[in-house]
Amino acid sequence: MRKSPLSSVPALAAALFLSTSLTAPLTPAFAAAAQQAQPASPQELVSKVDIPYEKFVLPNGLTTIIHTDRKAPIVAVTVYYKVGSKNEPRGHTGFAHLYEHLFFGGSANVPNYDIPLEAAGSTPTNGSTWYDRTNYVETVPTGALDLALFMESDRMGHLLPAVTQDKLDKQRGVVQNEKRQGDNQPYGLYDYFQSEGLLPVGHPYRHSTIGSMADLDAATLTDVRQWFTEHYGPNNVVLVLSGDIDAATARPKVEKWFGDIPRGPDVAPVKAGPVTLPAPVSRDITDQVPVLRLTRNWTAPGLNDPDTPALNVGMYILGGLASSRLDNALVRGQELAVSTTAYDQVFQQLSFLTMVMNVKPGVDRALAEKAFGKVLADYLRDGPTEDEVRRAVTTLLSGEIGGLERVGGFSGKGSTLAEGQVYSNDPAHYKKDLEAMAALTPERIKAALNKWLSRPVYALNVVPGKRTASGDQMGGWGDEADHPAPPADPHAKAPALAAGPARTAPPVQPVSALKFPAIEHATLSNGIPVTLARRTAVPKLVMTVDFDAGYAADALDTPGTQGLMLSLLDQGTATRNATQIAEAQERLGASIDIDASRDDSTVTLSALTDNLAPSLALTADLILHPAFKPADFTRVKAQAQAALAQTFSSPRALASRTLDAAIYGKHPYAQPGDGLGNAQSLAALTPANIRAAHDEWMRPDLASITVVGDVTMAQLKPLLEQAFGGWKAPEAKAPVKPLDTATPPAKARVILIDRPNSPQSVIMAGRVLPLTGRTPGEEPLELANDVLGGDFLSRLNLDIREEKGWSYGVRTGVSQPTGPSAVQLIAPVQADRTGDTIKAVTADMAAFPATQPVSAEELQRVTEGAIRGMPNQFETNASVLSAIRKNARLGRPEDYYATLAGKYRTIGAKAIGAAAAQYLQPTGLTFVIVGDRKVVEPQLQGLGLPVEVREAPAAPEAAPEKE
Known part of the structure; x- marks a missing residue:
């Protein structure tokens, strides 16, 4: 995949205890109705899955599929090329994926593929490669469809004149860092060994999609040009347009932009069936x-x-x-x-x-x-x-x-139709x-x-044990020792290519404004507030029950208490054990997830509308009647200790928890964001601690319910009342987290955690800001972060990844918790460029805006581009739910997102620059590096920062068998 969102460290899923004094039985009528409700049959569910389409084929062989979905003014453009890593010959492993990256580097008439699309409001704009195909996806406002088609056609028919030696070298470096990033994870070499053990040398599925370092090193400009010519003709492509479009409108557009591209060679079929080993x-x-x-x-x-x-x-x-x-x-x-x-x-x-x-x-x-x-x-x-x-x-x-909620992306309706055709x-x-x-x-x-x-x-x-294999030596054809590749000069001169016909990009037509769903409110008889946004695109809904607790609550308890408590919730109730709880969800097609953030502990239900009553009954049973049997506690505690050990072995997870502790000091937000506490505190926890914490935090006067999906308030409220209305708060006053605790002064320094044999260093950096997520008027800071490191086209990512090729991706973010915010950076980089990356990052931050103010292009992208992309951002029930909950948590008005476009239009370059100058400077940043000390430490000399070296923490011991 070309772009990799740097997702947050997975937190331990969690659970609650409810003491006898707090429990509330389900009403007999509700329990009986839930028991008698028959879940929809598989055949009934299948009947609800339908993606109508029309298909046509151009004379040059391009197959186009159209699906109409008018729920939002957006169109997903999904392009599948029938070429993947299985088509690569010996000596050219990784070529399909390398070309996926080159596809974003510009074509004859498009200098940079991302800038026009993101300025037009495309979300996402991405691509991926796998054994059988290469695909590209973008979801654009309807008014930008012609622009997207122009750009897709220009790189399909007119790419090669723009593929230069410089672009090849830079993307080669990015891809090799993508490979290092994957190899650097715990169990990161497993896939190589799996395919090598199951398949003989030469089997098309044996070598990895990302290929071998040697083949990537040896790739010449002539090689990659030939690869494109042999595989990327329109006759080997399926184009799907899904969303606010119909076939009558689409066909002339497709003919206009793609019709003149000549056919290419058909991709030769490969023989690649399953293999039976001769012996175990x-x-x-x-x-x-x-x-x-x-x-x-x-x-x-x-x-x-x-x-x-x-x-x-x-x-x-x-x-x-x-x-x-x-x-x-x-x-x-x-x-x-x-x-x-x-x-x-x-x-x-x-x-x-x-x-x-x-x-x-x-x-x-x-x-x-x-x-x-x-x-x-x-x-x-x-x-x-x-x-x-x-x-x-x-x-x-x-x-x-x-x-079916999504019209596009990697798993929406567009990809479903494309994969069926391909x-x-x-x-x-x-x-x-x-x-x-x-x-x-x-x-x-x-x-x-x-x-x-x-x-x-x-x-x-x-x-x-000690890793003895190296990913640098894996992923290739497999017989390199017997068939060494002939020497190749990756910088061998290739003949210049003609520029090709000039083509002009069409303008973006007016884009419809965001229409955020209407929001309704109700209150249960016990005071729990209920918020509903009705959406009928699919017969499902998503519901959260949020408690004002989260991992910050551990500041008043033992670290790891909230996480362990939450992870026990679905392990048994008064009438069901863990297996029966799981089976009940599966029969209903429901999913109940329990987790936490810094500020909230959350139970999330995803349910089919047809099965809502029994799904709610099950959710209420988990919240109101957890059993907390000693055997369950012992088992789940051991799992938490194993998860903590996994955290210590993951370079990114280790960097994250180290940075939070360093910048937040004794503040509640210093609690590990994975919810696992530490080895000592986790080992000391007892069932009594869990019960006490639940009595304190999991109570109706700290709860709120939010629902988005295919249900009316008239249907929903009686069911919620029956499930939760009898749940009464205890007499004891609700706890309050000490979020006003002072944080330590910012301190410029480096904390180096030694992780031997690491092909990459994971760099994280951060500083607490003098504001909170509830501070109003911080939109200029959000836009400044987008310019600096918040998206693919940000300055840091373009410098460290696209220009220098040292990383697969660099990001910054400004957190928006209830308490003090922080600016944070993450940059996984090749180990030998760790020090250089810190120098480059600090220089880029210091230059914004002092010597490099916001450019007109950047201003347009982060303001007008963001405005145009808003309808794309709330396509799913889950995304709407998240927005409603965030508004409530941060004290924003309900129409915040509907009015955000107007706010963005009033923010100019000066305000963005001022926010960057105040909040996004490198002064006082704490850098945490998880990498190989013997490689990294010499690079830190001359940075002018104090360096503290730490050994990676040892994995915690498992819980004893009995407690």
Whole structure:
């Protein structure tokens, strides 16, 4: 993938305790209604999944599919090229992905692909490469559709004159840093070993999509030009336009922009079916990981094989469901594992069947392996039950229905239609898959599993220890020692190309203003406020129950208390154990997630409208009647300790928790943002601590409910009243987090955490700001951050990634919590450029705005471009829900986003520059670096910053078996 959003460190999901004094039983009428409500059948769910389309093919072979969806004034442009890494020959691994990056570097008539689109309001603008295809996606305002089509056609038909040696060298560096970033993670080399063990040298799915360092190093301009000429003709492309468009309008536009591009060679088919090993194979690899990981692997048929739906559902029952066979037996049953999973990773011509067991620390390996194998053997002998099949199919279908909210992106309706055409020559192939899933029987699944999982297995196990392999030497064809590539000069001169015909970009037409959904309010009889935004695009809704607690509440308790408490919520109630809770969700096609942020502890329900009453009953049961059995506490505590060990082994997670503690000092926001506390505090927690914390924090007078989706207030409020209205607050006064605690003065320094054998350094930096998320009028600061490091076209990312090629992505952000805000930066960079990156970052920050004020192009992009992109940002129920909750938390008016365009238009370059000068300077930044000390420390000399070196923390011990 070309652009990688730097997502936040995953937090431990969590749970609550409710003492007898706070519990409120479900009313008999509601409980009876919920019990009697029959969940929708798989066949009923399948009938709701429909993406109508029209299709036409231009004379040059370009296949175009149109889907009309008028819910918002946006059109998703989805382009699939029928070329992926499976098409790469020996010596050219990584070429498809490298070309994906080059596609964004400009074409003959478009100097930079991102700038015009983002200025027009495109969100997202991205691309990705996989074994079978390369795709590009952008969702634009309807008035910018012609611009998007012009740009897609210019790089399809007129790219090569703009592919220069300089661009090749820079994107080569970016791709190699993308490879290092993936390799640098715990278990980061597993995929290389998996494909190498399952497939012979030369099999098209054996080498990695990102390729080998050697092949990337050797790529010449002549090579990449030839690769483009052989694969990227319109006859090898599927274009999907979905959203505010129809075929009658679309066809002349497509003919205008793409019709003159000549056909190219057809992409040659490759033979790439599944492979049966001659005998079982077992291999151990060592890595800097916290727990032993056992895996079992096979290849299986591709997505068009009749066995694939059965294998997909069968593996989901084995290890994908929350109530999976593996979880029931190994995590909750014998408690030999901290987590398990199983899945069928499906591609066009084959798939990888994988089952995984992360062994609980202290468990004998032989015992773990025996139990792991027994689960599979029993499953193959007995097959799934009828109930398991229905639960798995319902869960998967519910996810498909939810995916219909988006018209574009990597997983929306546009991609669904494109993949059907590319892989199966049928845009509606998804319907056949869903109908096949709905018709599955236990016997059909058992037969498919036994056919494919009874073959010789590849047991690949990752053992804690020193990493001895290097990702730099992996990912290629596999026989380089026997077939060394001829010497190549990556800078060999290539002949100049003619500029090609001049084409003019069309103007962006007027863009419709954002129409934020209407918001309704109600209050339950116990005082809980309810907010609803009705949206009917899909027959689902999403609901949150927010409590004013969050990880900051641990400032008044033991660190890790809130996270462990929350993670116990779905582990048992007065009438259900953890397995029964999971099974109940699966039957309903519902999902109940429990987590926290700094400020809030949140229970989130995603439910099918048809199954709302029983889904609400289940949610209320979890919140009001948790059991908190000692055995559950002991098991979940051990899982939390394993998660903490995983955090210590992840360079980014370790940097994040180190930085928060360094800049916030004794403030509640110094609590680790993953909710795990520390090894000592986690080890000391007891069930009594959990009960006390729940009595203190999880109460109706600290709760609020927000709902977005296909339900009316008249339908919703009675159900919520029946579920939660009888829940009474205790007499004790509600707690208040000390968010006014002083933070330490900003201190310029470097904290270097030694992580040997790291091909990349993860740099994070931050400083607490003299404002809070509730401070009004901070929109100029938000825009200043966008200019500096907030998006792909920001100054820092263009400098460190696009110009220098040292990183896969650099970002900055300004947090907006209830309490004090902070500016933070993250920059994963190649290890030998750590010091240079800090110098470049500080120089770029200091120059804004002193020597480099906001340019006219930047001002247009972050203001008018953001305004044009607003309709795209609230396409899903979840995105609307998030906006409503954020407005409430920060004390904003409900029409904040509807009025934001007007505010942006009044903010000029001067105000943005002033915000940057006040808040975004490098003065006082604390830098945290997680990397190889022997490589990094010499680079820090001459920075003028004090350096503190720390050893990476040791992994915590697992909880004892009994408490």
